[in-house]
Every structure is written in structure tokens, then in C-alpha cells.
Amino acid sequence: MSSQERETDVVVVGAGPTGLLLAGDLAAAGIRVTLVERRLRRISNLSRAFAVHARTLEQLDARGLADGLEAKGRALRGLRLFGRVTLDLGALPSRFRHVLVIPQYEVEQALLERATAAGVTLAYDTELLGLTQGGDGVTVHAAGPDGPVTLRSAYLVGCDGHRSAVRRAVGLPFPGRSVIRSMVLADVRLAQEPADLLTVGVRDDAFCFVAPFGDGYFRVIGWRWGHDVAEDAPLELEEVRAIMRQALGTDHAMIDARWTSRFHSDERQVPAYRTGRVFVAGDAAHVHSPAGGQGMNTGLQDAANLSWKLAEVVRGEVAGAEAESLLDSYHAERHPVGRVVVLTSGGLVRAARARGLVSRALGAGIGLVAGHVAPARRRAMGIVTGIGFAYRRPRGAHRLVGRRAADVPLVPGASGTRLYEALREGRFVRVVPSDGGGALPAAGSREAGWAAGAVVVQRADGDPTALLVRPDGYVAWAA
Known part of the structure; x- marks a missing residue:
């Protein structure tokens, strides 16, 4: 079969939330973008993310998307950490003083519509096979529905998840470890609806998280420490019920499931977010436990940081050493944020599963400080919601430089x-x-x-x- 050859400015691999936001930003800035996605064109409801935090809502607001998503989701004005402490989000210095509870597929749909309207070229059912890069660009080799595809671009961004083909193609290591080896997921109907919008329980070596889809079904995520099962092992509804009862004290009269699965959770981060003309973002760059609900949020903020810098360089508004410095600032600014998220989400898991008198006392002490000492409470809210992250400012610069701009x-x-x-x-x-x-x-x-x-x-x-x-x-x- 003859190869299809195409020229573009930037190739983005992965049509999840991170890739869609990045591609949409670039196209809106007048950049030719091809978005490569291995899956067929569809928005999957098998997503793990349900929380859109305040800083992400601000980024979506800057793209005209937040109000529409707010109308479809439900606002949660408090977050419970460590199973002991509730953070009141009403004190956030933001227009969005809450967490928006909404399935990830709704966010993806809004971002897809924006990317399509901006002119992104969508290449679904197309799998990256390899890439080469040189001084003037990147050549991508892929397999599409009609045969081999060759894409030539100035830059490439891998937003293709924790099993990233882009990351492997450039030889980036992904050091870290598994923190939860056997987690269950299920979409179930409950005869007794939980009292809280988001339900989180930790008890007797079990954890359970319950969130509504809004269509009568609920996503259940849970695990039992020490109960490690292979990801391909069958998952029966009774196991989901047992974990929920153990962690929450009730299974809310679970009726049936339309989908069940198993997966594991790792703590990993690449050492470099940039390798020449290739970048990684979102889960391709960092993965961590689901505690705190920061995965999709961190990826979207990676994309917002990188998109305008790539646009400046591709349009020729900066060049030479200045362009290289601007592109390098993506890693310099976002790698530390990813590191903090990996550490804090892992810390939440370890505090929740504390063993022994000393460990439990330490976990209780952390919870007490986070809940009742104002600076610690603000710091915790700032990290979880993304509001508190700031980038390093040059020596002698104004104190506001590098900080999130308030919505004045x-x-x-x-x-x-x-x-x-x-x-x-x-x-x-x-x-x-x-x-x-x-x-x-x-x-x-x-x-x-x-x-x-x-x-x-x-x-x-x-x-x-x-x-x-x-x-x-x-x-x-x-x-």
C-alpha cells in the first residue's frame, strides 16, 4: 500500500482531554494541527475522572467552556481528605468556589466541539508506529484505516496516556512504582441514593468512592489493601458490593452493573517533559493515585501551559535561543507541579491506609492540622484545586509574576x-x-x-x- 504523506505544523497524539485542549488552542491560534488517535471516533463513558477543580474551571472559562459545563454538572462546595477532614471551598479566591462533579466524557465532548470548530484535523483509528526527529522537524510513521500514514511537522506532543507510544518512541523512562495493585471500577444502579454528592469511605482496610453519572447510574471505585488480583481476572458484582459495605457500611442496595473492570494505580513521572521537538503532557508525563481527583485537571493545565508557547514559536514571534528558552520553560514550570501532585495524591492514600498506633496518630495529626490550622488548610486547598500553584519568577521581578492571575x-x-x-x-x-x-x-x-x-x-x-x-x-x- 502506498503511504499517505501530510504536512502540518504540530502533531498531537491522543484525543483525551489534554490532547483536545492543546490541539484546540493551537488551531485557534492559527496553527495547523493534526490530532492522531488510536481509537475510533467516539466519546467513551468509561472514564475515571469526575472532578473538575477550580483552576481547571478557570482555564475552561478562558476558552468560553466553563458555563456550559457548569450547567451540566453539580457543584460540591467541600472536599473531604484523609477520611477525617472537610475543606470548605467557599473560601477559594476564585469565581469557582467549588468542585464541579461531572463525568470526564462531558468535558471531552465540549473540548472536541471546540477543536473541530477551530479547524483541527482529526485522524482517528490511526496508531503511532514510530517517529524520527531532526533539526527542522519531526516525521511520524503511523497506520491509519486506509494504510500507512507519514506526517511531517515542526513539533509533536504526546498526550496519549500512561502507556504512551510517544514516550516509548523517544526513549523516555517512566520511573516510579505501583501504589494500588488491584482497584475495581463499576458502573452500577443503587436503590438507595447516597446522601452526599461524592461519597468517600475508608474503613477496615477498604476504600470506596461513589460518584453519580446523572443518568441513574453511579461510578464506584474501590479497593481492599492486600487483595491483589490480576487486571484480567473477572469482576463479579458481589465483590463490588463487599468492598462498598466494608468501606461505607452499606452497599446502598446495589441492583446491577452495566460495566465492570479492574486496573492498577502507579506513581510515575518522566524526568523530562521535552526531548528535542517532542513533548509529553498529561498521563504520558505523570500518573498518580486517584486521591484528590487531580489527574485530568493536571493534564489540562499542562496543555494550557504548552499551547501558547508552541504557538509563539511556530508563528515565528520568537526565534533562536529565545524560542528554545520559551519551550524549555514548559518543563521548568510544569514538572515541579507534576511532582507535587504525585507526592500529595500518594500521601493521601498512605494517610488513609495508615497502620499501627503511630501511623494512625500521624494520619490523624495531619488531618487535624489540615482542617484547623489556617495556613495548612489554604495550602491543602491550593494544591488540590490548583489555585495555589505558582511558577518561579526571575530575581527582582514583581511578587505577582508567575502567579495565577485573579479574575479582576x-x-x-x-x-x-x-x-x-x-x-x-x-x-x-x-x-x-x-x-x-x-x-x-x-x-x-x-x-x-x-x-x-x-x-x-x-x-x-x-x-x-x-x-x-x-x-x-x-x-x-x-x-
């Missing part, structure tokens, strides 16, 4: 009435004080170049601080 109110205009509406244009936003003045970045600096092409808006809160906000909602410069 704006004088009404063409770009909206608040900052995250202005960010929907996908460009830098220059926020000037209410008097219309304000300082500018130093002439000749990279920030000055960004400011020159920025959307200019006027803040309406009386704060005299001038800001230059990156397309991903972080502060690039302030005065």
Missing part, C-alpha cells in the same frame, strides 16, 4: 467585564489601572514584545497595579 473586574468593553473573558481571545492581556495609565515592560524585553501585541483592558477595582497576563492566565509582568 474590568471596565466594560469589547473584551468583556472581567479578565477571563478577555483571555478568550487567546492572546496576552495587558491590564491597566482605572486611570488608563500604568507602566510598561522595559523596552526591548521579551515582555515588551508580548505587551505590544496584547489585548488592552482597564481594571475596574481601583487597584493601581498594571499587569501583563499570559494566555494561560499567569502573570508575565507586573508593576
Whole structure:
């Protein structure tokens, strides 16, 4: 069979939430994008993610998607950690002072519609076989429904999950370990609906999480420590019932299941998010326990960080050493965040399964501090919700540089009435004080170049601080 050859600017491998957001951002910025997906075109309901945290909602808001998803999901205003502590999210400094409980497939559908509208070329039923990269681009070899496919692009991003073919193709190690060797998943009907929107229980060496799909079925995730079973072993409904009863004290009169499965959970992270012209993001770069519900959220924020940087470079707005530095900043900024998420989600599991008097006392002590000491509580909320992450700022820079930009109110205009509406244009936003003045970045600096092409808006809160906000909602410069 003859090979189909195609030219594009960026190849994105993997059409999950991370790949869809990244591809949609690039296409909206005028970049030619081909999205390669091994699966047939469909949105699977076999997803593990149900929680969209505040920082992710802000990123979706900057793309005009948050309000639509909020209408389909349900808001949860508190999070329970360690099985002992509830964090009140009403104190979050965000428009979204809650966790949105919504199945991952709803998020994927919204991102797919956006990517399609932006002009992403979708290549479903296409499997990556290998790749080579050189000084001027990447060549992808794949198998499509009509035979071999060759794609040539400037850059490639692997968003293809924990078994990433991209990661293997560039020889990236994935060091780490299994933290939960045998976890059960089931979509079940319950005759007795749980009282809480999200139900989490840890008791007698068992854990159980229950979340609603909204169609009468509930996703159950659970495990029993020390009960390790092969992933291909049959899963009967009675085993799911037993885990739920052990962890929650009731099986909520479970009726039947439309789907059951087993899987294991690892803690792993690649040492480098960039290898030449190839990047990895989401589960291809880091995996961790489901505690805290941060998996999909961290991947989406990886994509938001990388997309505008790739767009700047591909469009030629930065070049040479400056372009390399900008692309390297993806790893420099996101690898530490991934590391914290791996450690904290693993810590939640270890605290929940603490053994012995000393271990249980330590877990209880951590829970007490996180629940009742204000700085620790804010830190815990900031990590879990993503609101608290900041990137390293240059020496001597304003204290706001590298931090998440607050959704400041704006004088009404063409770009909206608040900052995250202005960010929907996908460009830098220059926020000037209410008097219309304000300082500018130093002439000749990279920030000055960004400011020159920025959307200019006027803040309406009386704060005299001038800001230059990156397309991903972080502060690039302030005065």
C-alpha cells in the first residue's frame, strides 16, 4: 500500500482531554494541527475522572467552556481528605468556589466541539508506529484505516496516556512504582441514593468512592489493601458490593452493573517533559493515585501551559535561543507541579491506609492540622484545586509574576467585564489601572514584545497595579 504523506505544523497524539485542549488552542491560534488517535471516533463513558477543580474551571472559562459545563454538572462546595477532614471551598479566591462533579466524557465532548470548530484535523483509528526527529522537524510513521500514514511537522506532543507510544518512541523512562495493585471500577444502579454528592469511605482496610453519572447510574471505585488480583481476572458484582459495605457500611442496595473492570494505580513521572521537538503532557508525563481527583485537571493545565508557547514559536514571534528558552520553560514550570501532585495524591492514600498506633496518630495529626490550622488548610486547598500553584519568577521581578492571575473586574468593553473573558481571545492581556495609565515592560524585553501585541483592558477595582497576563492566565509582568 502506498503511504499517505501530510504536512502540518504540530502533531498531537491522543484525543483525551489534554490532547483536545492543546490541539484546540493551537488551531485557534492559527496553527495547523493534526490530532492522531488510536481509537475510533467516539466519546467513551468509561472514564475515571469526575472532578473538575477550580483552576481547571478557570482555564475552561478562558476558552468560553466553563458555563456550559457548569450547567451540566453539580457543584460540591467541600472536599473531604484523609477520611477525617472537610475543606470548605467557599473560601477559594476564585469565581469557582467549588468542585464541579461531572463525568470526564462531558468535558471531552465540549473540548472536541471546540477543536473541530477551530479547524483541527482529526485522524482517528490511526496508531503511532514510530517517529524520527531532526533539526527542522519531526516525521511520524503511523497506520491509519486506509494504510500507512507519514506526517511531517515542526513539533509533536504526546498526550496519549500512561502507556504512551510517544514516550516509548523517544526513549523516555517512566520511573516510579505501583501504589494500588488491584482497584475495581463499576458502573452500577443503587436503590438507595447516597446522601452526599461524592461519597468517600475508608474503613477496615477498604476504600470506596461513589460518584453519580446523572443518568441513574453511579461510578464506584474501590479497593481492599492486600487483595491483589490480576487486571484480567473477572469482576463479579458481589465483590463490588463487599468492598462498598466494608468501606461505607452499606452497599446502598446495589441492583446491577452495566460495566465492570479492574486496573492498577502507579506513581510515575518522566524526568523530562521535552526531548528535542517532542513533548509529553498529561498521563504520558505523570500518573498518580486517584486521591484528590487531580489527574485530568493536571493534564489540562499542562496543555494550557504548552499551547501558547508552541504557538509563539511556530508563528515565528520568537526565534533562536529565545524560542528554545520559551519551550524549555514548559518543563521548568510544569514538572515541579507534576511532582507535587504525585507526592500529595500518594500521601493521601498512605494517610488513609495508615497502620499501627503511630501511623494512625500521624494520619490523624495531619488531618487535624489540615482542617484547623489556617495556613495548612489554604495550602491543602491550593494544591488540590490548583489555585495555589505558582511558577518561579526571575530575581527582582514583581511578587505577582508567575502567579495565577485573579479574575479582576474590568471596565466594560469589547473584551468583556472581567479578565477571563478577555483571555478568550487567546492572546496576552495587558491590564491597566482605572486611570488608563500604568507602566510598561522595559523596552526591548521579551515582555515588551508580548505587551505590544496584547489585548488592552482597564481594571475596574481601583487597584493601581498594571499587569501583563499570559494566555494561560499567569502573570508575565507586573508593576
